Amino acid sequence: MREDRLRSAMRWGFLLLLAASASRYVAYHGGGAATVGVLALAGVLLAAYAVNELGRFAPGVRFAAVIVAFLALVLVAPSFAWCAIPLFFLGLRQLPQRAVWPLVGLLTAAVVIAQIRLADRFDPSLLLGPVGIAAITTTVFLELDRQNRARQRALDDLLATRDELNRSQHEAGALAERARLSREIHDTLAQGLSSMNLLLQAADQEWDTEPTQARGHVRQASATARENLAEARRFVRGLASPALDNASLTDALRRLCAATERDTGTPVRFTVAGTVVPLGVDNEITLLRVAQSALANVRRHAHAHRTAVTLTYGDEEVMLDVYDDGTGFDPTVTSGFGLTGIRERIAHLGGTVTIESAPGEGTALAVSLPLREAR
Structure with a gap:
């Protein structure tokens, strides 16, 4: 925009100086005939200037035609030397830097000769003035041009960096979303499918000997399938867990413990301690998913005789503890997807995860979330 304004100013300046020079010559x-010839040369210069500004072919040839027309006109009518100023800026803008100083020297020489021809006697200022002005103007213009190019390079680098950052953020967001969906699927759909598989296997084994109990297993599998279908629809719509629809976190955990006990036949005790306070949707979903994943690990790996889930509301944090008296494991060696998902979920909300276990000694999982973050 700034360059367009400068170009427009130089065009109008050239036209005004050309008109002023012509009117001075006529005055x-x-x-007479000489005046007609000079005005004709002025018209040739104007035409060459217009072609240079509007043309799209051979920029060097177009600009050379302007300079030749100008020198011819100044040779005949020195008063047209005023037009050197806009032509000077035109050359600085249009020519490569290696051609700038020769152009400046040529135009300055033309102006000096014209002034000497118009003056009554020689004055050193007629030589030193144009040379000094041309040198200062050219130096300033080249320095400004260098700074503009440097700023443009910096701007290009900044835009390139911004684009790279946008790509990196997009990729990071995609990876984070993929990890989130993996955790959601592991803690809901995968656990539900595993539970349905166990229930249907039990129903198949008892179909002939215990048909009533087998049908009960099938009904439980059907209920689990409906729950998983609701979870799948939630993934598509990006909604909260259906287990929390019109229910509190404590109600959802109590139902989860009851369902686990029903499916496994192992007692699962649920306890709430402290004063219950709202935690926010993200925190409640996270604690519910942690409990689902932990109980799924108990069901598949622990072979426990009893399990306890405790939700504790403290003054500054909320804690969820899941304990089982099963086979246990070495936490420094074993770290499956479920435990990794639990750590990622809790870390995302600024909480902590502690696992205490050893082979043959059961497992205690404790997670905590700060209430200031939960609210």
């Missing part, structure tokens, strides 16, 4: 020399 001093009248309207």
